[in-house]
Amino acid sequence: MGTIVVGYVAKPEGEAALGRAIEEAKLRGSRLVVVNSHRGGDDLDAAASRQADEAMAVVKQRLTDSGIEHEVRQLVRGFEPAEDLIGIAEASGADLIVIGLRRRSPVGKLILGSNAQRILLDAQCPVLAVKAEG
């Protein structure tokens, strides 16, 4: 059974990546590992942490409803999201990583952030890059 790893954040690009990853898991009969990674530190106050938990509860329900075999990993251990995603992909023998590309509001222009670049270059398996709805 193949493994797909998807990077999830509670933002339009994260939702787009998750939706596509669920489709790909169904198509390939793969299991899905959802990675929600945060460096932690000053950026993550109690309110933000609670919001993240609420978003993850919605994600877990969506995964259960999809009927695919899945695992949710929430990491706050001081690493950049790219490091966590690549590490988990390698440890789980992933054959595909799905990431969302984010838009720089308010103009909506896409950017290739440092995490996306690192994942594209450093991951051992192919990377599928999807965009949030324009």
Added chain:
Amino acid sequence: MGTIVVGYVAKPEGEAALGRAIEEAKLRGSRLVVVNSHRGGDDLDAAASRQADEAMAVVKQRLTDSGIEHEVRQLVRGFEPAEDLIGIAEASGADLIVIGLRRRSPVGKLILGSNAQRILLDAQCPVLAVKAEG
């Protein structure tokens, strides 16, 4: 029927992209459009042009053997490969683009070239980035 567009060059990253694109086309029941684009000009002398034609003959045979519906587009019209690939993807209503990421010899480190970056950011559909064998 879906359409997958793949950028092909007669180099390891082009072969990796083509191989993966054929797999994806089989998996999804999609047709495949193979784009081999060259700006032309001084870089493309007679010998290079003949070599490119020989490589494309091999590609065409491989596609025929695969049994998938396909089309091969060779373009030399002064555009950057990214422009040609994005233009053809939009004109053909592609739902996936496959590209190969190249390694900078001799160290083998991967780079995200300007064409790869433009395709990742400007293509309307998801982009699958694959690597040549290490």
